[in-house]
Amino acid sequence: MARSALFSKFASLLQAARLEDVNFRSISASTHQKHRWSRRRFLKYSALAGGAAIATTSLSKLPNLQPAMGYTNPRVAIIGAGIAGLNAAYQLKKLGITATVYEAKAFVGGRIQSRSVVDDRLINDLGGSFINTDHEDILTLAEEFGLELFDRIEAASQSEFPESAYYFNGRAFSDADLVKLLRPLADQIATDTALLDEDFDTYAPQFDQLSVADYLNRHGDKILAPVVRSLTENTIRTEYGAEPGESSALQLLFTALLVDEGTVSPINSDEAYYIKGGSGRLIESLANALSGQIRVNSPLMELRSQNRGFRLTFSGNIVTEADYVILALPFTSLRRVNIQVSLPSTLRRFINEVNLSRNEKLFAGFDRRVWLQDQGFTLDAWTDLGFSSVWEETQRQPEQTEASLTFFLGGDETQVARRNVNGLALRFLNRLNQVLPGVQNAATRRFYRTNWVDDPYIGGGYTTFRPGQYLEFSEFLYIESDDPEERQDVNVGNLVFAGEHLSDEFYGYMNGGAQTGRLAAEVIGRGLQRASLPQQVA
Secondary structure, three states: OOOOOOHHHHHHHHHHHHHOOOOHHHHHHOOOOOOOOOHHHHHHHHOOOOOEOOOOOOHHHOOOOHHHOOOOOOOEEEEOOOHHHHHHHHHHHHOOOOOEEEOOOOOOOOOOOEEOOOOOOOOEEOOOOOEOOOOHHHHHHHHHOOOOEEEHHHHHHOOOOOOEEEEEOOEEEOHHHHHHHHHHHHHHHHHHHHHHHHOHHHHHHHHHHOEHHHHHHHOHHHOOOHHHHHHHHHHHHHHHOOOHHHOEHHHHHHHHEEEEOOEEEEOOOOOOEEEOOOOHHHHHHHHHHOOOOEEOOOOEEEEEEEOOEEEEEEOOOEEEEEOEEEEOOOHHHHOOOEEEOOOOHHHHHHHHHOOEOOEEEEEEEEOOOOOOOOOOOOOEEEEOOOOOEEEOHHHHOOOOOOEEEEEEEEOOHHHHOOOOHHHHHHHHHHHHHHHOOOHHHHEEEEEEEOOOOOOOOOOOOOEOOOOOHHHHOHHHOEEOOOOOOOOEEOEEOOEEEOOHHHEOOOOOOHHHHHHHHHHHHHHHHHHHHHHHOOOOOO
16 A cells, blocks of 8 residues: 655654754754664664564575475465565575465455556556655665656656645645744654653653554644644554554654754655556566466465474365465454464464554546646645545656546545545545635546455555554564664564565555565575574584
8 A cells, every 4th residue: 555645745844843943953962862763773672572583694695595405395385465475476486486376366466556547548556656765675676677667756846836735724835834833843753752762661662652642632732723733643644544543652753753863854755756657567577577376366264383384275175285384464364364373472462453554545537737836736735625635646647638636545534435436536626626726627527446444355555553552563573684683573483474564664665565575585595594504413
């Protein structure tokens, strides 16, 4: 599922507010920071004692393993043909290991799907879409497969119109307006981020137990106007697909600022790129590279330990055995599987309790880009119009006169998305037209709405943590590091896990899925490498 394009803008606004603050230096300098605080560092210190930290070995350093195995043709089953499962199989193939990928649906890709839904000439990403400049796994795959990227930020910089717009309380706000209003809240967030850096053992649990709503209520004196709270809450709805009362306050701090050597800066999430032709082209490329290895229409019903391996039962009572299994499906889907494998109790709770976000997209077609005007936007807009944000994804198709807008819904906003799609879309257009004249006249009246939340094999958008959950389950997130003491993998013996929900740095992004797929392949690669070594006799 796509993360919102807008939270990085929110972080930039907070940073701008901080830079204008005359107390900026005295507040930040008093913290005496020595290291950057980030999700990775936070998780390193908050992981429970049972975390599986092992020495790092990049895939490129592993030999072609299969010929050196003590037994030939290790049987590897991968459950889930989303980006995590496909990349795991692709990386294993580079090692000479042929895995079989099982997908419950009739098609592959999971939450990465690209289709023409409002115009045959336009491509829309129904799920995952945005790529950051630091999304190395996705960028590497795109390069390997020769996929061309579209730089949305560079393209917007060439436009004479504003990049972003803010429509609240029946009017348009400028960046300068919001920077001034956000300054007190930005100071508070920076101060609390500094506390985490000073002593996260003390402060992280306190913030994790707070909801975002609690946090904003506690600092109500820092909210100078209703638009400040609306903007902040919409950030949570779009970025985490939850209502502010359902989201850990840590996620707000993750969204906002980092402290580094006495300075405060926004977390690097620029969401700079699209894949030309849609994100689905990456899925097609991976699937083509795995020809003959994918089994669709194969939902897993039961996973059972058997000797040193596993016995898998699929729908239709089809049974197979494997030496290694990678579970690369959302935990919301894994709950449907009868898991007869000994797992740590905390991991079982993670599987059963952490949900995916409530996010949906509603696409609307237009015969021209009417939003390119002085009161409009080039990239995106925030609103209180019943949809938290809206953006133009077809920006990557500038050769087309026609275009589409993506209305992005989060949290309780998705409840109205279940209504008649045409009626809902027309209502959104009417509201948007009041602050952006011409929208209704340019609309083609062709609409499409996603349904991720009600999909039985997915169950939502992307990972979101309720208050208290982030710290509790942090030992089961991949931490990628060259330091063996920092590195953390997610496996229970030969049962390995993958998916965006297990990435410490990139959960919620396509890159989180691709990264954990690669890391899962490395776990198996190292295991096979150890198995091939001669055993020492005492």
